[in-house]
Amino acid sequence: MLVVLKAKLKDILNTLAEEYKVLVPAKIEDTSKFISYKDNVDIILDENVKLSPKDVFFPQTEKMYKMKTVKTSMELENITDEAGKKLLFGVRSCDMKSLDCFDQVFLTKGYIDEFYKNKRDSVVTIALSCSQPMQTCFCSAMGVDSQKAVGADVQAYDLGDKIGLEAISDEGSKVIELIKGQLTEEGAEVPQPGEFYLKVDADGVSEKLNGMFESPIWDDVSKKCLNCGACTYVCPTCHCFDISQEVRGENVTKYRCWDSCMFGEYTQMAGGHNPRPTKKERVRNRFMHKLNYFPDRYNMLLCTGCGRCINVCPVNLDITSVIKQIKEAE
Amino acid sequence: MVDLTLEIRKTAKELLEKGEAKVVLGWEKGNFPYSTTPVFIDKPEDTERLIWDEYCINNLALYMLDYKHLDGKVGIFVKGCDSRGINRLVQDKQLDREKVILIGLSCPGMKDEKKAKELGPNADIPMAQKCQDCRYPDPVVYDVFLGEKQNKKVPEKIDTSDVEEMETKSPDEKYRFFTTNYEKCLRCYACRNVCPACNCKECIFDQTATGWLAKANNVSNNMFFALTRAMHVGGRCIECGECERVCSVNIPIMLLNKKIIKDINFLFGDYDAGLETEERLPLGGYDYTDPEEFM
Amino acid sequence: MCENCSCGNDHNHDHDHDQNVLIPQRGKIINIVEETSDTKTFSISTIDDKKPFDPQPGQLGMLSLGNVGEAIFSVTNKGENHIEMAIKAVGELTNALHEVEVGQEVGIRGAYGNGFPLDFCKGKDLLFIGGGIGLAPVRSLIMHCIRNRDDYGKLTVIYGARSKADLCFKEDLFENWPKVPNMDVFVTIDREEEGWDGHVGFVPSYVEELALKPQVTVVCGPPIMIKFTLPGLQKMGYADTDIITTLEMRMKCGVGKCGRCNIGSKYVCLDGPVFTLAEMKDLPQEY
Numbered sequence: 001m002l003v004v005l006k007a008k009l010k011d012i013l014n015t016l017a018e019e020y021k022v023l024v025p026a027k028i029e030d031t032s033k034f035i036s037y038k039d040n041v042d043i044i045l046d047e048n049v050k051l052s053p054k055d056v057f058f059p060q061t062e063k064m065y066k067m068k069t070v071k072t073s074m075e076l077e078n079i080t081d082e083a084g085k086k087l088l089f090g091v092r093s094c095d096m097k098s099l100d101c102f103d104q105v106f107l108t109k110g111y112i113d114e115f116y117k118n119k120r121d122s123v124v125t126i127a128l129s130c131s132q133p134m135q136t137c138f139c140s141a142m143g144v145d146s147q148k149a150v151g152a153d154v155q156a157y158d159l160g161d162k163i164g165l166e167a168i169s170d171e172g173s174k175v176i177e178l179i180k181g182q183l184t185e186e187g188a189e190v191p192q193p194g195e196f197y198l199k200v201d202a203d204g205v206s207e208k209l210n211g212m213f214e215s216p217i218w219d220d221v222s223k224k225c226l227n228c229g230a231c232t233y234v235c236p237t238c239h240c241f242d243i244s245q246e247v248r249g250e251n252v253t254k255y256r257c258w259d260s261c262m263f264g265e266y267t268q269m270a271g272g273h274n275p276r277p278t279k280k281e282r283v284r285n286r287f288m289h290k291l292n293y294f295p296d297r298y299n300m301l302l303c304t305g306c307g308r309c310i311n312v313c314p315v316n317l318d319i320t321s322v323i324k325q326i327k328e329a330e
Numbered sequence: 331m332v333d334l335t336l337e338i339r340k341t342a343k344e345l346l347e348k349g350e351a352k353v354v355l356g357w358e359k360g361n362f363p364y365s366t367t368p369v370f371i372d373k374p375e376d377t378e379r380l381i382w383d384e385y386c387i388n389n390l391a392l393y394m395l396d397y398k399h400l401d402g403k404v405g406i407f408v409k410g411c412d413s414r415g416i417n418r419l420v421q422d423k424q425l426d427r428e429k430v431i432l433i434g435l436s437c438p439g440m441k442d443e444k445k446a447k448e449l450g451p452n453a454d455i456p457m458a459q460k461c462q463d464c465r466y467p468d469p470v471v472y473d474v475f476l477g478e479k480q481n482k483k484v485p486e487k488i489d490t491s492d493v494e495e496m497e498t499k500s501p502d503e504k505y506r507f508f509t510t511n512y513e514k515c516l517r518c519y520a521c522r523n524v525c526p527a528c529n530c531k532e533c534i535f536d537q538t539a540t541g542w543l544a545k546a547n548n549v550s551n552n553m554f555f556a557l558t559r560a561m562h563v564g565g566r567c568i569e570c571g572e573c574e575r576v577c578s579v580n581i582p583i584m585l586l587n588k589k590i591i592k593d594i595n596f597l598f599g600d601y602d603a604g605l606e607t608e609e610r611l612p613l614g615g616y617d618y619t620d621p622e623e624f625m
Numbered sequence: 626m627c628e629n630c631s632c633g634n635d636h637n638h639d640h641d642h643d644q645n646v647l648i649p650q651r652g653k654i655i656n657i658v659e660e661t662s663d664t665k666t667f668s669i670s671t672i673d674d675k676k677p678f679d680p681q682p683g684q685l686g687m688l689s690l691g692n693v694g695e696a697i698f699s700v701t702n703k704g705e706n707h708i709e710m711a712i713k714a715v716g717e718l719t720n721a722l723h724e725v726e727v728g729q730e731v732g733i734r735g736a737y738g739n740g741f742p743l744d745f746c747k748g749k750d751l752l753f754i755g756g757g758i759g760l761a762p763v764r765s766l767i768m769h770c771i772r773n774r775d776d777y778g779k780l781t782v783i784y785g786a787r788s789k790a791d792l793c794f795k796e797d798l799f800e801n802w803p804k805v806p807n808m809d810v811f812v813t814i815d816r817e818e819e820g821w822d823g824h825v826g827f828v829p830s831y832v833e834e835l836a837l838k839p840q841v842t843v844v845c846g847p848p849i850m851i852k853f854t855l856p857g858l859q860k861m862g863y864a865d866t867d868i869i870t871t872l873e874m875r876m877k878c879g880v881g882k883c884g885r886c887n888i889g890s891k892y893v894c895l896d897g898p899v900f901t902l903a904e905m906k907d908l909p910q911e912y
Binding site: 060223234255312317 | 370
Binding site for chain 1: 647648651692725728729848874875877878885895
């Protein structure tokens, strides 16, 4: 396997930065997320970032197009995406899997979301295996292999003080080609991942939920929920959005932004009717969407076991407990 | 920490068995040694789920809003901050004091869940910031009290040294500080939704059609949200620190709240919100003697 | 499967795969008809006088006013170079739309949704039941049947509104449709009113009273009307697969991405808005 010392990682990133806009997982302002690589960024390799990389593909607020409205006329103007290839280094398997989910949503079922597609097409990914899961991790229970990501261009392995690199796609081979001179060939063993703290058994949970829309567990599960959007905003798979506009006199900028099914206004109709009026319906929709509706529609779970929602929930409403409750329900 | 778990369970069980309370709110253990989660017990046999340990940090008061229309009483365990939250809701006419049975618990100060997560199982976990700043660990109002009051020696006045430090900074430095922090705000509204002072039936920020605040996430919208909220809870903030504790991107939200508390104390006299329910709020009316130099 | 492209959609549509689906075309309002005090029908063309898209009956379109917003409406009819939408003033955008005049430029995109199952309806006697603005989605199918009169059996419309003033599409109801061969129109209003010598009563009871037995019924209206009409229809012996209706949810994208219009695992914008009662029974009761 081609390897590099972790201490020399920045050399490689510097080389790649000549070709790509490189994004790395880093500590920043008392949180962590993927940011543009610079020599002085505080890269973190020992745990996943607190904010998922979804905003690289699906920004929290994304300008879509502009309109100029003068009296009765309205002219449309496209907004072009920033050009150039991006390279996302150090994406964990859970977050790579979330891109798989996003691809289903944004690229299938008859309509292609061009805003997403443009970004997706311009990003090359180097996935990084996890040697030690964080306490809130449960990816394996969601069918994600923490050592081998889906859809990565390059798979990187955490080998202790070194990182091993393996090209997966053609695009990945190009990346390896660029840095080949800085890598050495070594017979490296991919280490076994550490134990998961959370024991989760999600087998059959999707099927079980088929008959559980009216189950009393939703009353129970939702009671403590505050209906904030923290879980949905840190979730790498939550993809729901709103479309709105910023009006500055004649100039209107249409944008889309993350929205959350936890908010009452999300399904509030103009006439006043709200099909999901209380937290019970909203919490039920969130978990049903992740564990039943999405599998029904796209044949995969909409949860990758990254554990971020568990990490941020103000009241510790833990999806793994919900899964357990579902499985134990009569 | 005195283990009152058994007493808590016994008290809750009695309230439910005697029919004095329809439901009892407390804490149960979460999936981690350092986590607890609010629990709503309505059957005597479920009282075994209740616990009392150094991670019972959630302020339960705001859940009373969900039981406004319950036919019957709610039992709720209250630490100092929870009890001030209850007063907050009563004073704001959001809660009928007669409908709650407050079971007081003296709080030794809860541990920092985030730090516990980071430092691992064997580390010495520091007290949560909100508890370090707490001046009322004993409940200020209760119907029943379990265990003993600590009458812990606490500072008489709110510690605003961090506010004072910020005040010494230049406008540019302040601007940088706040924009950096509010740039990362996700506007998940966890701070608002966890706050016992944020009890409006419909929040201004949910009225998206009105255009008060656009949904677009940017620093100016985010700061508009944060400042409006801080002003709105001005004089009503009970300093429970829940907003800051739950922030998923670690924004020092209490700094703003404390700045407003400090100013209110200076302009209208020392005031600690949520200690009682009768007195007029400092920003809830005006007196001829009110300072008006700023007008 | 969509025959127009290989998009994998389970119905036909004519979207252009090079066009960004979330960006509207520049359209303009070429005619406005005041249906009632709070409902107007808008005719919309593109800026160069073309039909913005070619909707199937029952399909939806996204209409926007630049500085107000965008919302989804059912297309009530189409012409050579325009589409029509009947819009009730209930919210911010719809109120603003009611203020505009002919010539106003708008954003328009579509067509979205499945539309009515035309093949299934072909050759059959059809009963259309509508209440208030609920006639809007059904009208597109009625107009289609009239345009292709020979393909369908007997057409019957039962329509009701709160009062005479609240009846939409009056010209169709009283002038045009009664003249169509083998077509009956029954109109009712909720309460007695001066100058009204027609039927008085709610739609559900009128349907039961008339006890007509066409093969397929299409019912659209406020949820309360649908709720009370369905049991009657079932009593009359309609199979669940022969009762067709449309559902409404809040929508933003119209193309099954933004998430909010789901009922269970179905997206109303994509898999609906047309559902048979049999399909609805498979959905969770959350609409």
